[in-house]
Amino acid sequence: MSRNKPVKYSALGLFKRGLSGKEWPRVWRDVDLKKTYDVVIIGAGVHGLSTAYYLAKNHGVKNVAVVDRAYVGGGGSGRNTAILRSNYLTPEGVRFYDRSVDLYRHLAADLNFNVMFAPRGHLTLAHNDGALRTMRWRAEVNKVQGIDSEVIGPEEIKKLVPYMDVSDDTRYPILGALYHPPGGIIRHDAVNWGYARAADAMGVEIHQKTEVLGINTAGGKVTGVRTNRGDVSAPIVINCTAGWATLIADMAGVKLPIITHPLQAAVTEPVQMFLSSVVVSGSLHVYVSQTDRGELVFGASTDPYAAYSMRSSLEFTEELAGHVLELMPSISKMRVLRQWSGLCDITPDFSPIMGFTEVEGFLVDVGWGTYGFKAGPASGEAMAQLAATNKTPEIISAFDLARFEEGRLASERGAAAVGH
Amino acid sequence: MILIPCPNCGPRNSSEFTYEGENKERPNAATVTKAQWRNYLYLKNNPLGWTTETWYHSSGCKKFLVAERHTMTNEIRSTKALGQQGGAS
Numbered sequence: 001m002s003r004n005k006p007v008k009y010s011a012l013g014l015f016k017r018g019l020s021g022k023e024w025p026r027v028w029r030d031v032d033l034k035k036t037y038d039v040v041i042i043g044a045g046v047h048g049l050s051t052a053y054y055l056a057k058n059h060g061v062k063n064v065a066v067v068d069r070a071y072v073g074g075g076g077s078g079r080n081t082a083i084l085r086s087n088y089l090t091p092e093g094v095r096f097y098d099r100s101v102d103l104y105r106h107l108a109a110d111l112n113f114n115v116m117f118a119p120r121g122h123l124t125l126a127h128n129d130g131a132l133r134t135m136r137w138r139a140e141v142n143k144v145q146g147i148d149s150e151v152i153g154p155e156e157i158k159k160l161v162p163y164m165d166v167s168d169d170t171r172y173p174i175l176g177a178l179y180h181p182p183g184g185i186i187r188h189d190a191v192n193w194g195y196a197r198a199a200d201a202m203g204v205e206i207h208q209k210t211e212v213l214g215i216n217t218a219g220g221k222v223t224g225v226r227t228n229r230g231d232v233s234a235p236i237v238i239n240c241t242a243g244w245a246t247l248i249a250d251m252a253g254v255k256l257p258i259i260t261h262p263l264q265a266a267v268t269e270p271v272q273m274f275l276s277s278v279v280v281s282g283s284l285h286v287y288v289s290q291t292d293r294g295e296l297v298f299g300a301s302t303d304p305y306a307a308y309s310m311r312s313s314l315e316f317t318e319e320l321a322g323h324v325l326e327l328m329p330s331i332s333k334m335r336v337l338r339q340w341s342g343l344c345d346i347t348p349d350f351s352p353i354m355g356f357t358e359v360e361g362f363l364v365d366v367g368w369g370t371y372g373f374k375a376g377p378a379s380g381e382a383m384a385q386l387a388a389t390n391k392t393p394e395i396i397s398a399f400d401l402a403r404f405e406e407g408r409l410a411s412e413r414g415a416a417a418v419g420h
Numbered sequence: 421m422i423l424i425p426c427p428n429c430g431p432r433n434s435s436e437f438t439y440e441g442e443n444k445e446r447p448n449a450a451t452v453t454k455a456q457w458r459n460y461l462y463l464k465n466n467p468l469g470w471t472t473e474t475w476y477h478s479s480g481c482k483k484f485l486v487a488e489r490h491t492m493t494n495e496i497r498s499t500k501a502l503g504q505q506g507g508a509s
Contacts, residue, residue, distance in 0.1 A: 246466040257462035259441070260491075305422075305439040307491045308468050315421055315435065348462050404462045405455060 006201045009112050027193060028200035033207055033229045037065045039387055040225055040234040042212050042248055044068035045077035046188070046373060047365050048240035049195035050380025051387070052204045058381070059388035062203035065234075066196075067227060069211035073192030076242040079342030080373040081265055081299040083278050083289060085122045085183035087142050087149045089134075089415035092398035093351065094145045097371075099395060100378035101182060104191075107377065113194030115186055116292060120276050122183025123157065125327075127172040127283040135178040138415055142180070152179045160277050163328045170326055172283055183278060185289050185297075188373060195380075215251040215362065222252065222361035236387050238363045243308065243343025245366035254357045257404050258345045258367050261302035262309060264316045266339035270294030284323040295337065298324060302344050302370065312339045344369050349409035354379060355392050355400040363387060364401060371412075422494050427501045428481040440474035442466075443486065468492060474502060 007013065007025055017024065039055060041048045044066045055061040068074070086098035108115045126132040135151050142149035154166040157177050166174050196206055207229070214226040215237060224233035239248045249256045270293050280287040285301045300320050303313075317339055325332055346369050347353060353367040365383045368375065382396045392400065398410045422434040442464050447456050465471070471491055476484050484502035489495070 247468055255459075255463050256466075257464070259464050259466055305434070306442070306464075306466065306471075306473075307494060309492055309494050311494075313421060405458055407454075407458065 006197055027197045028206055031205050037234045038063040039236045040232055041066045041238045041240055043240035044072045044206055045075050046192055046376030047379055049199055050376050051383045053195050053199040054381045054384035056202035056204050059384060061388055064204045065207055067207045067210040071208045072196050073189055076342045076372055077192050078189055080188060081297050082185050082188040084186055084374045085180055086147055087138055087180040089138050089412055090410055092410055093412050094142055096378055096395055098147055100375050103377035111194035111198045115190045115194055117186045119182050119184035122180040122278045124178040125174050125281040126176050132175050138178055148182055149180045151176055163330050165329055217359055220360055222359055236361045240365045242345055242368050242372055245345045252359050252362045254359055257348055259306045261344050261346055262307055262341045263302045263344045264312055264341040265299040266336050268296040268334045269337050286323040310341045312341050350412040351410040352399050353401050354396045357401055425499050426477050427485055427499060428483055432480060436479040438476040438478040440476055443472045443474055
């Protein structure tokens, strides 16, 4: 198998290229689709690419194809609001997401790609007693797992976010917040590109514009996929799609407990840095952070009905702006630059589905709702281990598909989504 | 905004309605097995295309309706009042 030798990125390299004016080479290769692979991964987002990367790096499985109907990071991995945190509610969830934050922390060095991780601190606001009680509960669960997480009052919030209206004369006064210092933001495109480049360098093939049209099975075992570029045979096929997860699983005859909802987000024009923390309000259905470029990124809860449509709506922008201004009235003159939407696969317990299905060799890494991006590295690492060893790693054992039949749901409803 | 033609009130904004989800036949509670019941609770078709679903006109006539909607275009091609108006009043 051909190995690709990418240029090592460094300050000195950048300086030399600047002087010589030499073109930078392509970041990953475009190669012909082969007839057979050891593993085919459907979906070139952060989950698919990280699974491929850890398969090659940790397990030496390099005859891997990542196929995508569109382009690298064009789905949920490029549409999310790039927030990282691990202050979840169940011990299984906290452990898993903390592993992910840990991997993100060293990702830039591992991939030799600047992913711009900024652990700026994460605030989840409580506007009523019920929410405050859940924050306390989460803080205690987090602390037991060794995660920096505590409940703070309005004065401390004001110190962290000076522009926040923490007074009593608002419609939903702020009673407190769950403060999670290791949380923060990252550049999501860089994460996708970094994984793609590093996986490609080890021999993994990335095939964009390669749509899976069907999944071939024989005697309850997967044998390969049919694509618009021809048939490919593989003993292991991993469904790493979001939005299309049930449509892909249907091709293998596997039913998933997932409903697809759109989720809308928006960004403002860039301004000077004034908001260091990520601010989330469940009651107001909104989360805000400021990127390194100075734009404010807003996200909301999912649209209230199931759909595959990725159109944005005016009522979303109006509602969002109203809620943001309740928190920070002084930014009322800022203008929204653009808005977009992505698809979220919602499961009944707001936890993902990772692992085996009843079709041998057909693995799923789906149901990522509104929390898929922050889980990318940990799920890739675990799914790679699962595919290479044919055994479910301990860290994801609570998130298997069989839990719905066996009645052991892993409910993250209280910590995974806003507006529930 | 989707316009939903309510059989009682005429076309109204979808923000007046509560989405109840895809229609599914409820198994007979007396004879159902555990597996069938869990399928009924958790598994949906989640189709890309036309789907039949229930909406509740929570800020209007407070009646349930059944709509045929396309999940990609959000076009609604038919609505009708839900059979027995169960639990609506």
